[in-house]
Amino acid sequence: MFISPWMIGFLVFAAGPVLASLALSFCKWDILTPVQFVGAKNYAKMINDPLVRKSLTNTLYYAAFAIPLGMIGALSTALLLNQKLRAMRLFRTLFYVPSVTAGVATFLLWSWIFNPEIGLLNRALRHEVPWMEFAHGFALKHIPFIAHPPGWLADPAWAMPALIIMSLWGVGGGMLIYLAGLQGIPEELYEAALLDGAGATQKFRFVTIPMLSPTIFFNLITGIIGAFHIFTSAYVATGSDGGPMYASYFYVLHLFLNAFRYWKTGYAAALAWLLFLFVLVLTLIQFRFSKRWVYYESAAMAES
DSSP: OOOOHHHHIIIIIIIIIHHHHHHTEEEOOSSSSSSEEOHHHHHHHHTTTTHHHHHHHHHHHHHHHHHHHHHHHHHHHHHTTTOOOTTTHHHHHHHHHHHHHHHHHHHHHHHHHHHHHOOOHHHHHHEEEEEEOOOOOOOEEEEESSSSOGGGGTTTTTTTHHHHHHHGGGTTTHHHHHHHHHHHHHHHHHHHHTTTTHHHHHHHIIHHHHHHHHHHHHHHHHHHHHHHTOOOOHHHHHHTTTTTTGGOOOOHHHHHHHHHHHHHHHHHHHHHHHHHHHHHHHHHHHHHHHHOOOOOOHHHHHOO
């Protein structure tokens, strides 16, 4: 009786829509007309859809760089904020707050920073620095640091690197998880390593990383899921067309446009299930290989 409100909510708002989308992926429906069963045509259509291949390529490109950079940035920040210094709680809060800031507001801010003409970043890159010239005698001149900085979100070659840089703004969430993992490592292990003559590098490699491996694995899985669901930054910063020459046209953006612009609801449902299967396979692969590098202290104690 007490769990029934949650069960009803789960069935109506979670399990029900999931099953409905699976059934809808085998149908043709534009919301205005009756549902028409078409079998596997939606899935066959994806094979010949060039935008599916383009969006998947862009998403893989983004994930290949955003995930490792985000994990390294979050871990590095957590290591810095794990020191016993004054006002450390304030610094932890400052580094965490950007990760909970509203996404649209954040990406609008970054759109202004990456503006090729009046953006803060390119204005800083164009800032003049002193330069000594010896061609016709000694002369001290002031020249721009970079005379022609990148076009960033307006340039097909730089749109994706700009979005990857934007993703690092939210490392505070992963940092907080790493910080909890670091504080859960017993101090006795570091003391024992110190008695054995281990330096800072050896303690990090043989104590911190193994004890932190479950946390690293958790952030890796959530990072993969988050990277393949990238949508808001591209939609806000580069527009619904995926930026210049589809440079930032991600898979979820393609799914969204088919569902809510072209009203191809059945095709969009099929795209969603393909994404689900793709992420599921990647996650299962990670779980398979995790047995080789993830160390669980409780499992080791049980074996002993």
